[in-house]
Amino acid sequence: xxxxxxxxxxxxxxxxxxxxxxxxxxxxxxxxxxxxxxxxxxxxxxxxxxxxxxxxxxxxxxxxxxxxxxxxxxxxxxxxxxxxxxxxxxxxxxxxxxxxxxxxxxxxxxxxxxxxxxxxxxxxxxxxxxxxxxxxxxxxxxxxxxxxxxxxxxxxxxxxxxxxxxxxxxxxxxxxxxxxxxxxxxxxxxxxxxxxxxxxxxxxxxxxxxxxxxxxxxxxxxxxxxxxxxxxxxxxxxxxxxxxxxxxxxxxxxxxxxxxxxxxxxxxxxxxxxxxxxxxxxxxxxxxxxxxxxxxxxxxxxxxxxxxxxxxxxxxxxxxxxxxxxxxxxxxxxxxxxxxxxxxxxxxxxxxxxxxxxxxxxxxxxxxxxxxxxxxxxxxxxxxxxxxxxxxxxxxxxxxxxxxxxxxxxxxxxxxxxxxxxxxxxxxxxxxxxxxxxxxxxxxxxxxxxxxxxxxxxxxxxxxxxxxxxxxxxxxxxxxxxxxxxxxxxxxxxxxxxxxxxxxxxxxxxxxxxxxxxxxxxxxxxxxxxxxxxxxxxxxxxxxxxxxxxxxxxxxxxxxxxxxxxxxxxxxxxxxxxxxxxxxxxxxxxxxxxxxxxxxxxxxxxxxxxxxxxxxxxxxxxxxxxxxxxxxxxxxxxxxxxxxxxxxxxxxxxxxxxxxxxxxxxxxxxxxxxxxxxxxxxxxxxxxxxxxxxxxxxxxxxxxxxxxxxxxxxxxxxxxxxxxxxxxxxxxxxxxxxxxxxxxxxxxxxxxxxxxxxxxxxxxxxxxxxxxxxxxxxxxxxxxxxxxxxxxxxxxxxxxxxxxxxxxxxxxxxxxxxxxxxxxxxxxxxxxxxxxxxxxxxxxxxxxxxxxxxxxxxxxxxxxxxxxxxxxxxxxxxxxx
Ligand code: 0A1
Ligand code: ZN
Numbered sequence: 001x002x003x004x005x006x007x008x009x010x011x012x013x014x015x016x017x018x019x020x021x022x023x024x025x026x027x028x029x030x031x032x033x034x035x036x037x038x039x040x041x042x043x044x045x046x047x048x049x050x051x052x053x054x055x056x057x058x059x060x061x062x063x064x065x066x067x068x069x070x071x072x073x074x075x076x077x078x079x080x081x082x083x084x085x086x087x088x089x090x091x092x093x094x095x096x097x098x099x100x101x102x103x104x105x106x107x108x109x110x111x112x113x114x115x116x117x118x119x120x121x122x123x124x125x126x127x128x129x130x131x132x133x134x135x136x137x138x139x140x141x142x143x144x145x146x147x148x149x150x151x152x153x154x155x156x157x158x159x160x161x162x163x164x165x166x167x168x169x170x171x172x173x174x175x176x177x178x179x180x181x182x183x184x185x186x187x188x189x190x191x192x193x194x195x196x197x198x199x200x201x202x203x204x205x206x207x208x209x210x211x212x213x214x215x216x217x218x219x220x221x222x223x224x225x226x227x228x229x230x231x232x233x234x235x236x237x238x239x240x241x242x243x244x245x246x247x248x249x250x251x252x253x254x255x256x257x258x259x260x261x262x263x264x265x266x267x268x269x270x271x272x273x274x275x276x277x278x279x280x281x282x283x284x285x286x287x288x289x290x291x292x293x294x295x296x297x298x299x300x301x302x303x304x305x306x307x308x309x310x311x312x313x314x315x316x317x318x319x320x321x322x323x324x325x326x327x328x329x330x331x332x333x334x335x336x337x338x339x340x341x342x343x344x345x346x347x348x349x350x351x352x353x354x355x356x357x358x359x360x361x362x363x364x365x366x367x368x369x370x371x372x373x374x375x376x377x378x379x380x381x382x383x384x385x386x387x388x389x390x391x392x393x394x395x396x397x398x399x400x401x402x403x404x405x406x407x408x409x410x411x412x413x414x415x416x417x418x419x420x421x422x423x424x425x426x427x428x429x430x431x432x433x434x435x436x437x438x439x440x441x442x443x444x445x446x447x448x449x450x451x452x453x454x455x456x457x458x459x460x461x462x463x464x465x466x467x468x469x470x471x472x473x474x475x476x477x478x479x480x481x482x483x484x485x486x487x488x489x490x491x492x493x494x495x496x497x498x499x500x501x502x503x504x505x506x507x508x509x510x511x512x513x514x515x516x517x518x519x520x521x522x523x524x525x526x527x528x529x530x531x532x533x534x535x536x537x538x539x540x541x542x543x544x545x546x547x548x549x550x551x552x553x554x555x556x557x558x559x560x561x562x563x564x565x566x567x568x569x570x571x572x573x574x575x576x577x578x579x580x581x582x583x584x585x586x587x588x589x590x591x592x593x594x595x596x597x598x599x600x601x602x603x604x605x606x607x608x609x610x611x612x613x614x615x616x617x618x619x620x621x622x623x624x625x626x627x628x629x630x631x632x633x634x635x636x637x638x639x640x641x642x643x644x645x646x647x648x649x650x651x652x653x654x655x656x657x658x659x660x661x662x663x664x665x666x667x668x669x670x671x672x673x674x675x676x677x678x679x680x681x682x683x684x685x686x687x688x689x690x691x692x693x694x695x696x697x698x699x700x701x702x703x704x705x706x707x708x709x710x711x712x713x714x715x716x717x718x719x720x721x722x723x724x725x726x727x728x729x730x731x732x733x734x735x736x737x738x739x740x741x742x743x744x745x746x747x748x749x750x751x752x753x754x755x756x757x758x759x760x761x762x763x764x765x766x767x768x769x770x771x772x773x774x775x776x777x778x779x780x781x782x783x784x785x786x787x788x789x790x791x792x793x794x795x796x797x798x799x800x801x802x803x804x805x806x807x808x809x810x811x812x813x814x815x816x817x818x819x820x821x822x823x824x825x826x827x828x829x830x831x832x833x834x835x836x837x838x839x840x841x842x843x844x845x846x847x848x849x850x851x852x853x854x855x856x857x858x859x860x861x862x863x864x865x866x867x868x869x870x871x872x873x874x875x876x877x878x879x880x881x
């Protein structure tokens with residue numbers, strides 16, 4: 001496969017389609033290596049299209065067997081086929097029928113786009129542009145068609161035949177061993193939402209009655225023997241369906257909702273209409289194999305895909321530049337769902353941590369792009385944290401700006417006005433403007449500009465007139481392709497705390513700048529004067545993380561300790577602890593580099609002690625507060641000339657110091673936890689486990705000679721995966737005695753669970769130890785390593801590249817080389833998985849000189865390959881720019 005010449009697709013070049021496909025009748029005769037797809041398309045010329053204007057259909061790697069117009073076969077000189085298109089001159093009438101037969105080889109499809117087989121099950125993935133690997137079609141989201149799909153396959157190999165919509169007919173194919181099923185989806189949809197599944201699968205069934213009284217059959221299909229692992233997913237689905245009715249008035253609209261779990265899947269899951277296909281990681285769970293995080297993820301992803309039925313499927317995107325229209329909004333909705341199912345503050349903190357971990361670095365480096373990009377070379381590279389997570393933050397800001405009622409009325413209008421359409425961000429924002437009478441012109445900049453705004457804070461208290469001035473300024477640092485940026489509208493939820501820790505009543509004449517507890521920062525700089533403030537208050541800004549910005553604010557350890565104790569906003573209480581920890585980590589990293597003594601961590605220790613002793617705090621929140629900013633977070637805060645070893649040393653020693661100082665509080669938490677209790681995955685029980693495991697983590701770093709035994713004990717006596725994998729990871733990462741035995745024991749116990757074994761692989765690949773490089777090479781050679789399984793590849797290589805900063809960024813460059821070589825290998829088989837892995841280089845310029853030039857060499861090595869996929873070419877070119 002020679003490198004393809006990259007073409008750039010631009011938003012400004014958007015043209016409506018010349019022809020639409022009103023109905024698509026597909027007849028799919030399944031075969032592992034020679035599947036036939038007979039597509040009968042009713043083509044409708046659009047009013048602005050001249051009669052006879054060329055019809056251009058997308059195609060990718062297709063074998064065309066025949067083509068007919070209105071039943072008459074076309075001779076090969078009547079059309080043009082290129083590797084990416086089929087062009088013909090159609091009849092001049094308004095409509096005509098095109099019948100196209102293509103032949104596919106599902107077994108040869110290692111990219112997992114289009115029709116492929118996963119463990120013998122036929123399945124499809126069509127977003128963003130996989131449908132063109134099934135048949136020639138206008139494969140763009142603004143062409144909506146009504147699909148009727150007939151599937152035919154041998155009965156014994158494929159008893160289950162599924163497609164979108166409702167099942168209308170099944171039967172036997174006379175005189176053969178084959179049977180068929182016909183599915184009809186009455187809702188017009190873009191090709192990226194098409195799906196089919198066929199195989200020998202087990203199912204669990206349940207049902208749901210919509211608020212209007214319509215019964216819906218719910219099925220989850222899995223490999224035989226895995227039925228017992230589906231209960232949590234089914235429960236999550238039913239809760240999602242009810243919640244969407246209650247929270248947003250959205251009901252389900254088909255007779256059946258099917259979910260299929262497959263083990264080979266490039267992403268998390270896919271919202272195909274009525275037939276969601278999932279990476280089995282986001283379906284299967286029991287205490288033996290799934291962690292609390294897995295349970296939470298399953299709940300969130302099941303909800304996410306279900307919520308797409310309205311935000312994505314009923315209302316879809318006009319073009320792929322509008323991807324955040326469905327993704328940002330749907331992530332916002334799934335975050336709200338999880339917040340309602342669990343603890344809202346704990347969920348908010350988890351979401352913000354994720355954003356800072358993944359999206360902030362993306363937005364600060366060469367892969368930065370606006371929430372609505374203006375151009376792309378490979379759309380599959382734009383399923384990013386910026387589109388998803390920052391996109392959700394933008395929707396959340398809209399809610400903050402308009403208030404809950406205003407937001408809801410705008411969203412109701414959006415559902416009313418655009419149901420059944422493929423639309424744009426402009427149309428979305430217009431609904432909120434029309435519903436509330438607000439002007440969102442400046443707000444729209446959030447979709448247009450890349451980069452994380454930096455908000456700086458200055459304060460001045462005047463005891464003479466009891467006034468308090470807050471001066472805020474904003475800027476977005478320059479990025480490739482964006483030298484300057486305009487001032488955005490930034491909603492900053494805030495409070496001013498008096499000496500007793502209570503929120504002061506806000507009095508200000510600046511009503512244009514402050515509404516309730518929200519400051520609207522609209523200009524590059526703005527000063528707000530508050531009256532009736534006799535004592536200099538403590539400022540709690542960005543409560544609930546009300547905008548995706550970085551704050552720079554001079555805050556003393558005393559101020560932070562005060563906020564950590566008193567802030568009425570739980571998010572900012574957590575943030576105060578984090579800020580104090582960050583200050584300590586930055587100072588200590590610098591001390592390691594300069595080889596000077598550490599300053600005391602007494603302030604931080606005291607704050608953590610307060611947290612531990614606070615009975616009002618729920619254990620999950622305590623666990624979060626006790627988790628220090630990660631090495632990656634710290635690297636980001638340092639910003640340039642980053643030395644990952646220095647960060648690692650500083651952080652590890654700080655943890656050890658805290659562990660020793662707070663041993664009387666931490667040890668009982670680590671030791672005496674839940675010895676007797678039976679496992680339950682609910683949020684409260686998970687919170688207790690999180691706190692105990694956090695304590696165990698500290699204890700493992702402590703100088704207490706009993707630590708090794710306690711971790712081994714936890715491993716051996718764990719009655720759930722959360723505890724077991726935590727203990728195993730500690731044993732392996734610390735190189736404790738017992739680690740090898742534990743690895744072996746885990747492996748024997750879980751050899752048949754791929755998802756559990758992924759955790760084993762990841763625990764090994766993330767050990768911050770010199771020998772890990774060799775370990776990773778051994779893991780790739782392990783008989784259980786499957787290069788065709790994206791989850792396994794990610795468990796080893798992605799975990800190493802993103803979860804092991806000292807080893808990936810080794811000073812000898814061997815970590816970079818290992819990942820670069822792996823990218824080149826994987827790219828031959830699966831470009832999407834390869835290009836994802838390649839993004840782990842995105843912060844290379846922030847590393848200290850020697851490491852950054854070694855990273856650059858590794859990238860150049862990838863770039864010099866003559867057989868790079870478009871996916872990897874795009875990422876490597878942008879990363880090096
Ligand atoms: N729309 C899905 C994510 C998804 C995107 C692309 C895929 O293949 C390239 C697969 C899934 C979601 O948001 O859940
Ligand atoms: Zn999505």
